Amino acid sequence: MSQMREKLENTNEVVFTSEFPALDGGGMAKVEKNAARLAPWFVGVNATDNPAAHAHASNTASAIAMKMHGIEPIMQIVCRDKNRLAIQADMMGAALHGIDNISLLTGDDVTAGDEPESRRVFDIDSTQAINIARIITTGKYLSGRKIDPAPDFYISAVENPAAPPFDYRIERALKKYRAGAKYLQLQICYHSDRLEKFCAGVAKIAPDLKLIPTIVLVKSAKPMSFMHDKVPGIDIPQDILNRVSSAADQAEEAYKLTVELAKHAMTLPSVRGLHVTDFRHDDSLERFMYDLGQKPRN
Amino acid sequence: MLKKLLPFVEHVLKKPVWDCRMCGQCVLHSTGMTCPMTCPKTLRNGPCGGVRENGNCEVIPDMQCVWLKAYDRKVYLPLPTVWKDHFNELRPPVDMRLQGSSSWINLVTKRDQQTPAGWSTTDESH
Known part of the structure; x- marks a missing residue:
């Protein structure tokens, strides 16, 4: 039974999710180390699928490894690298290993990665992929071929509340909900006004769709500038960048800002939790979770 | 022939x-008379999350996002209501x-x- 489903559908608990570091080597020892760090705090952890268009251990293999180490995976599938056959194979592979949480994404373009000469696939888009995951839960492949028993996926997706066209993002959230997504993890957003508008809009037209905004822990203005300059779809207002870059103690100021953003996000309609990520080697996770009133899970 | x-x-x-x-x-009729196949990711159901702050494409930074254009045209062009209503329909895989x-x-x-x-x-x- 998916704890993500249980917590989001049958309780009012705030649900925290995170991202498992991409795996490039180090075997299960590395998985174990990361699992120990994340397990006390998170109901579900994303098993990424070649994030930022860089090759790593596969989404399915990573999700299985996480599950073996007591982490509930939210297995991402992106549309960039696989056609509809391979995407359905990913879904069925997940089901085979008892992985119920499936998250469907468009995926960064190949030009964002370190092998920009690759062929981009995009045979289907994320909304079609969500719908196909839903179809599979009804006991058939896209072709109509029967699956018995049908997998019991708890389907999710992502959305960017802060990228243009802003009004359409809300309608697109509804479209993903209708296709089968039960909750959306949201892209990093430093524009509180845009996040407010998005959440209010979604609460109005898709009241059952749950939202999980993303909060990123950073230690200085440098990673913030990196996101602002290098990651399409993320924009950080200048006054927020200045606030951190001009502070005597950048790490402390960045931390305070992050807690403010997190507390604000948690007050918004339809928000049921937070997705917490960090820029590697950040040691403020525990402090952050305690400051949000959380205690380690058993 | x-x-x-x-x-x-x-x-x-x-x-x-x-x-x-x-x-x-x-x-075309349901996408604000804007061809979704000109999106570098050939997305037929709306924009990806990589649209830049200036409204341009993640992949081709000097091109306006195809879906931004589509949405604007859907709103402002005098298209038949039934076409506009189809904008948010779930289009099947190609x-x-x-x-x-x-x-x-x-x-x-x-x-x-x-x-x-x-x-x-x-x-x-x-």
């Missing part, structure tokens, strides 16, 4: 206006077998409405 001639005529007419990619299953064929023929024969046997949407009005 018609099967050979029509794709040529269609391409000649639609390429300069919409940068038509001859997918053979035209949805049938790759129709690539290069005439969408006009496929429209008349309803070939462009054929979807895989398992395809269904929850929104029955579409």
